[in-house]
Amino acid sequence: MTEKTLLGQIALVSGATRGGGRGIAVQLGAAGATVYVTGRSTAVSRSPMNRPETIEETAELVTAAGGHGIAVPTDHLDIAGVGELVARIDREQDGRLDILVNNVWGGDPLTVWDKPLWEQSLEDGLLLQRQAVHTHIITSWHALPLLVTRRRGLVVEVTDGTAEQDYRGTFFYDLAKAGVIRMAQAQAGDLRPHGVTAVALTPGFLRSEAMLDHFGVTEDTWRDGIAKDSYFAMSETPVYLGRAVAALAADPQVDRWSGRSLATWQLAKEYGFTDADGSRPDWGGYFAATQRDSGVAPEDYR
Structure with missing residues (x-):
């Protein structure tokens, strides 16, 4: 049984319908937190992503894990709607919010990998920035005063890659992911005092639900996807990401990480948690090794 290190704490996980957001919400719940889970896909309406997962399902999984899941349908580009969400948390939790996770993405259908900037749709590229970056800004603007008032708390900006990473291969995607990293650094500057x-x-x-579908596998048969992409051998479940956030939130000295760009494989070594299967995937170490040697064994990095 997971230790209830976050019992009594209140979290908001935006973009918690599926994938990493769901993994984070459930693991915060497993540690005892009350988790507000938000997104656009509900039991009665799908988002433009047109996926079957819903925020209600995520909330149920949070509660089943040992926390308290609260589903709140929210479009994080709707400034007034996000304000209402935070006002509800303020009202229901007596002004308490301990953990804010900005995880909204929604950019997969808008990402083009095989064209330079000037050959891509400007409309789609700007929409990607709004969905993947502006949503985070809007949510932080509304939610941060709750953390500041209590003079404690954690903000996690979920992204792809670290601050040291080179160009991610396509302009608008790179701009969004790098922008979120810089956003964490900037918020740290404002929040540290x-x-x-x-x-x-x-x-x-x-290894999200969408990625499993992309490879035509299930969580039970995921290794069959390695034949299509050898790097899939080092994939990790959303549980791993969730445990990373839960470990940070439970760390009484979490301020030592303030403004940093962190990774699951780095924090797994620091805090000692594992993925759902008990392994400890080291994506960063494995990828770097494959750039030097084509004969690297994935099992040496799990």
């Missing part, structure tokens, strides 16, 4: 920590956090090769 108020006792609140902000970090950016990346998973490795995330």
Whole structure:
């Protein structure tokens, strides 16, 4: 049984319908937190992503894990709607919010990998920035005063890659992911005097529901996907990302990470947690090794 290190704490996880957001919400719940889970896909309406997962399902999983899940349908580009969400948390939790996770993405259908900037749709590229970056800004603007008032708390900006990473291969995607990292650094600068920590956090090769579908596998048969992409051997489940956030939130000295760009494989070594299967995937170490030697064995990095 997971130790209830976050019992009594209140979290908001935006973009918690599926994937990393769901993994984070459930693991915060497993540690005892009350988790507000938000997104656009509900039991009665799908988002433009047109996926079957819903925020109600995520909330149920949070509660089943040992926490208290509260589903709140929210479009994080709707400034007034996000304000209402935070006002509800303020009202229901007596002004308490301990953990804010900005995880909204929604950019997969808008990302083009095989064209330079000037050959891509400007409309789609700007929409990607709004969905993947502006949503985070809007949510932080509304939510941060709750953390500042209590002079404690954690903000996690979920991204892809670390601050040291080179160009991600396509302009608008790179701009969004790098922008979120910089956003964590900037928030850390504003929040540090108020006792609140902000970090950016990346998973490795995330084995989300959409990624499993992409490879035509299930979580039970995921290794069959390695034949299509050898790097899939080092993939990790959303549980790994969730445990990274839960470990940060439970760390009484989390402020040592303030403004940093962090990774699941780095924090797994620091805090000692594992993925759902008990392994400890080191995506960063494995990828770097494959750039030097084509004969690297994945099992040496799990």
